[in-house]
Amino acid sequence: MHGSKREDDEHSTPEPDLRSKAWPRMLFSLALFGVLVGLMIGRLTAPTEHRLERVEVVQDGLNLWFNAQPRLHGEHVEGTVALLFEAKGMAQRGQLDLSGKPVSWRVQQSDKGLLLTVVAARPLHGQWTAAEDAGGWRVQLKLRE
Template sequence: MHGSKHEDDGHSTSEPGLRSKGFPKVMLSLAIVGLMVGLMIGRLTAPEERVLEQVEVVQDGLDLWFNEEPKLHGENVEGTVALLFEATGKTQRGQLSLQGKPVGWRLQKSEEGLLLTVIAARPLRGEWAGAEDAGRWRVQVRLHE
């Protein structure tokens, strides 16, 4: 083969455009379909979000109702009770009576979830326990001086 002239349809360089012009569109379409299927599978297999549904003031404490069991970390810190739930819910506050004396509580959103803080003019101690009740999860917080 001398030069680049055609000799019996044989030449030294391949013909341009062996792939069809629709090939990039087909690849893009496959990528989009794959992404959408992956998102749907991820949505179906993701765990349900834990939500605080209700807060009840009861004698000597609070009952918190969740749709599922939340991860919970609690501490008695310098006379206050602090509980952190890995859940979502709305900000709330209120008061309850402990041995005839007022106790304030506040539920607020934080980076890790919901933070329940219980505080009074005197040092408090708290105990908490969770259990399933009627298809929901109840965390009972009991307070004492």
């Protein structure tokens, strides 16, 4: 068996494969189609992302507007008021007057969501309520010394 020429139907090189090459292409196309349909269904059924739309300074507090109801956790920490929202938004800061004295607030992104911190030179106490209002969610924070 020297070379690849045929001698009595015996040779050293295999015969060309006569099977169609369309079968692997069809399987790949079906797999790709399945992935794309799965991504579309996942996008349609994904929960809405909670976003902070704006912060309003009102008398003796703040109004925070969200596109949907976020999960909220609030605490009083050493004279400050801290609210943690499971939402996304832009970092913001500002000041408001409480009984003629300045109070600073800051919204910042943390690893668990948005963190609102309200700080003053004296201990603060806050009360927060959330309600649906005008097609969105409003979290109202009322402050007192």
